[in-house]
Amino acid sequence: xxxxxxxxxxxxxxxxxxxxxxxxxxxxxxxxxxxxxxxxxxxxxxxxxxxxxxxxxxxxxxxxxxxxxxxxxxxxxxxxxxxxxxxxxxxxxxxxxxxxxxxxxxxx
Amino acid sequence: xxxxxxxxxxxxxxxxxxxxxxxxxxxxxxxxxxxxxxxxxxxxxxxxxxxxxxxxxxxxxxxxxxxxxxxxxxxxxxxxxxxxxxxxxxxxxxxxxxxxxxxxxxxxxxxxxxxxxxxxxxxxxxxxxxxxxxxxxxxxxxxxxxxxxxxxxxxxxxxxxxxxxxxxxxxxxxxxxxxxxxxxxxxxxxxxxxxxxxxxxxxxxxxxxxxxxxxxxxxxxxxxxxxxxxxxxxxxxxxxxxxxxxxxxxxxxxxxxxxxxxxxxxxxxxxxxxxxxxxxxxxxxxxxxxxxxxxxxxxxxxxxxxxxxxxxxxxxxxxxxxxxxxxxxxxxxxxxxxxxxxxxxxxxxxxxxxxxxxxxxxxxxxxxxxxxxxxxxxxxxxxxxxxxxxxxxxxxxxxxxxxxxxxxxxxxxxxxxxxxxxxxxxxxxxxxxxxxxxxxxxxxx
Numbered sequence: 001x002x003x004x005x006x007x008x009x010x011x012x013x014x015x016x017x018x019x020x021x022x023x024x025x026x027x028x029x030x031x032x033x034x035x036x037x038x039x040x041x042x043x044x045x046x047x048x049x050x051x052x053x054x055x056x057x058x059x060x061x062x063x064x065x066x067x068x069x070x071x072x073x074x075x076x077x078x079x080x081x082x083x084x085x086x087x088x089x090x091x092x093x094x095x096x097x098x099x100x101x102x103x104x105x106x107x108x
Numbered sequence: 109x110x111x112x113x114x115x116x117x118x119x120x121x122x123x124x125x126x127x128x129x130x131x132x133x134x135x136x137x138x139x140x141x142x143x144x145x146x147x148x149x150x151x152x153x154x155x156x157x158x159x160x161x162x163x164x165x166x167x168x169x170x171x172x173x174x175x176x177x178x179x180x181x182x183x184x185x186x187x188x189x190x191x192x193x194x195x196x197x198x199x200x201x202x203x204x205x206x207x208x209x210x211x212x213x214x215x216x217x218x219x220x221x222x223x224x225x226x227x228x229x230x231x232x233x234x235x236x237x238x239x240x241x242x243x244x245x246x247x248x249x250x251x252x253x254x255x256x257x258x259x260x261x262x263x264x265x266x267x268x269x270x271x272x273x274x275x276x277x278x279x280x281x282x283x284x285x286x287x288x289x290x291x292x293x294x295x296x297x298x299x300x301x302x303x304x305x306x307x308x309x310x311x312x313x314x315x316x317x318x319x320x321x322x323x324x325x326x327x328x329x330x331x332x333x334x335x336x337x338x339x340x341x342x343x344x345x346x347x348x349x350x351x352x353x354x355x356x357x358x359x360x361x362x363x364x365x366x367x368x369x370x371x372x373x374x375x376x377x378x379x380x381x382x383x384x385x386x387x388x389x390x391x392x393x394x395x396x397x398x399x400x401x402x403x404x405x406x407x408x409x410x411x412x413x414x415x416x417x418x419x420x421x422x423x424x425x426x427x428x429x430x431x432x433x434x435x436x437x438x439x440x441x442x443x444x445x446x447x448x449x450x451x452x453x454x455x456x457x458x459x460x461x462x463x464x465x466x467x468x469x470x471x472x473x474x475x476x477x478x479x480x481x482x483x484x485x486x487x488x489x490x491x492x493x494x495x496x497x498x499x500x501x502x503x504x505x506x507x508x509x510x511x512x513x514x515x516x517x518x519x520x521x522x523x524x525x526x527x528x529x530x531x532x533x534x535x536x537x538x539x540x541x542x543x544x545x546x547x548x549x550x551x552x553x
Contacts, residue, residue: 003258003496004303039299040129040158042201042232042254042285043262058159063129087258087303 002083006090010034011080014102018069029074029101032067033082035090039063043084049096050078073098113185114148119194119335120176123153124169124210126201126230128292128299131158136289137200143324149331150190152176156203162234165206166213169197173221193222194335198327200288201255204231204246208267211241225334227327230255230285233266240271245330245345247322249283250492250501251313253300256285257499263411265503270413273366276345278326279503281358281492282314288323290316306495318357325351346508348486360489360505362448368552369439371532372430374400374415381417384549388431388531395419395426395536403502403545409453409491411501416448416547420457421536429533430549437473440526442551445470445511448504449482453491455543464488464542467535468507470514476522478514479535485509488544504547511551 011033018028031049038045038059047054047068052075054068066082078096083089121144125133134155144151154172156165173195180190199207207226214221227245230252248255248264257263268277286292286300293316305313326344329351333341343349346363372384381400384390392398397420403410406418419428439445445468451458458464465488471477482488486507491500514524532549536542 040127041299041303042126042230044161044234061158085258085262087256 002086002089004088006035006038006082006084006088008033008035008080008082008090008092011092011094011096012102013096013100015104016069017104018071026071027104029070030067031070031074031080032065033080033092034065035082037063038066038082039084039088041084043087045082045084048081048083049074051075052078073101113189117189117191118148118150119191119196119331120173121149121151121196121198121331122169122172122176123151124156124165124197124199124203124206125153125289126199126203127159128295129158130291130295132291133289136291139290139320140198140323140327144328144331147328147332149196150176150186160202162202162205162209162232165199165203166209169199169206169210170213170219170221177221195221195223196225196227196331196335197223198227198229199231200229201285202232204228204264205233205235205267207231208237208240208244208271209235212237212239215241225331227330228264228267229288229323231264231267233264233270236270237267238270238272240275243334244268244271244275245278245326246276247278247280247326249285250279250281250503251283251305251309251494252285253304254285256304257411257501258304263501265411266413268362273364273368275364276330277362278322278345279360279362279505280314280322281360282312283319283322284313287313287316287319290320304496304499308495312494314357318354321351321353322357322359325354346506358489360487360503362504362506363508364506364548365553368446368550369436369442370548370550371432372417372549374417374547379415384430386433386436388433390428390430392419393427393429394421394424395428396422397543398428403547407452407502407545408498409500409502410545411503412547414547416504416545418452418543418545419534420455420543422457422541423539425538426536427533429531431531432529437529438527439511439529439551443511443553444508444551445514445532446506446508446552447549448506448547449488450502450504450545451488451490452543452545453500453502457541457543458490461490463490464544466537466542468509469533469535470524470529471531471533472525473528473530474525476524478518478521478524480509480513482507482509502545504545
């Protein structure tokens with residue numbers, strides 16, 4: 001358990017096209033977590049949904065959102081957590097819901 | 109530009125900042141650039157975007173070395189003034205790791221830049237390099253609130269313990285993470301001070317000016333030694349010499365040259381406290397604790413990735429003796445007997461806040477011996493205490509004893525034959541107590 005609490009305020013998710021293992025493109029889920037602030041530090045933050053850890057985690061320039069990519073859709077009802085090692089950690093009260101993942105735009 | 113360019117070419121220093129939310133991070137080392145320029149370096153600080161990771165930063169360093177190479181070749185201000193055969197890379201935090209990574213890329217990809225030193229201030233170590241490729245200096249604050257040691261492998265000792273030699277380390281009591289960058293220091297109240305610097309720590313960190321003086325003094329000395337061939341400047345790392353403006357600070361150094369004869373590196377697996385690396389016997393007398401293992405196994409406060417030996421003594425005289433096999437007894441070609449040592453934090457055998465001490469004895473094959481106090485050559489300080497107790501570090505530092513100290517004429521004392529050194533022993537006084545950890549017992553330069 002981290003020693004400081006990271007405040008999180010919401011989450012949204014959408015299907016996106018994502019680089020595959022080869023030179024192909026696959027569908028992945030991009031999860032974006034909102035909060036008052038996600039600090040930029042030496043430590044790389046982790047975005048975790050259930051037991052799955054996001055790839056390519058990045059913080060928006062305004063520091064208010066963090067997002068990452070999942071090659072597999074996270075489990076229904078999984079908890080959404082952002083943590084910086086065991087320094088700082090927050091978990092959303094609201095669980096991840098597959099039905100709330102926005103589909104790919106038609107034509108993609 | 110506020111001064112005319114002096115004639116000639118000057119070594120190049122490239123500085124890479126670490127990660128913060130500030131786009132102006134690269135401006136936070138102007139104090140260091142000015143100091144380096146005044147000592148005959150062409151010094152530049154470069155920009156990496158917010159969030160950039162290690163590889164990006166390392167590639168940016170090398171790209172900017174390329175920029176300076178072009179400026180050296182083209183007509184203009186820098187034409188002919190950049191000595192590309194003598195380059196130092198300095199980085200802070202993620203930039204510190206990138207400084208190491210850049211030197212490795214330079215070698216692996218045959219880029220041919222004359223990088224001669226990597227200097228990592230409060231570095232991360234995401235990639236666990238087994239070599240720095242070039243001489244390495246790490247500077248780390250005991251009150252670092254970012255690369256603080258919250259995970260066992262999240263300290264700045266990692267990159268040092270894993271690096272090849274030569275390597276040097278400067279551990280600064282009271283130094284933090286952000287204050288090495290003047291831009292970051294302006295926002296520390298919302299960053300580092302909300303992480304791992306607690307209210308009880310607040311009076312203890314050294315000032316911003318102190319951080320600047322540490323960086324200016326040690327970075328410059330290291331670059332002078334490694335890029336300008338001024339070996340006398342290694343005394344700042346090897347012999348406890350301190351830059352004048354840091355004289356009031358508690359700074360503890362480790363210096364490990366290449367080419368040493370390791371009597372015991374404590375890395376044999378399985379660990380065997382009864383034998384050293386040379387194959388000589390190791391014995392303990394009246395030592396309630398004598399154990400060899402990974403230091404993190406022996407001590408939850410150890411920040412190191414290395415094996416070592418833990419020794420405790422209590423009231424009665426204790427002796428730890430490491431024998432040197434016959435084939436390895438000629439150490440006359442070396443200058444120094446050295447080891448790394450720390451007090452074990454939390455041991456009831458160590459008096460809180462007090463330095464520790466003991467005798468080191470060399471004995472030759474004829475039985476002649478001489479014992480000298482370790483504290484004559486380096487202090488063995490009590491670990492730096494900070495608010496979050498699990499971040500307190502039993503940090504190793506070097507004790508380096510000139511071998512001449514064991515042979516110089518001294519009335520009533522034996523002169524030890526350095527061509528036939530049979531044993532090294534640590535001897536602990538009756539009436540005292542202590543618990544220490546030791547690594548890398550060696551003869552070297």
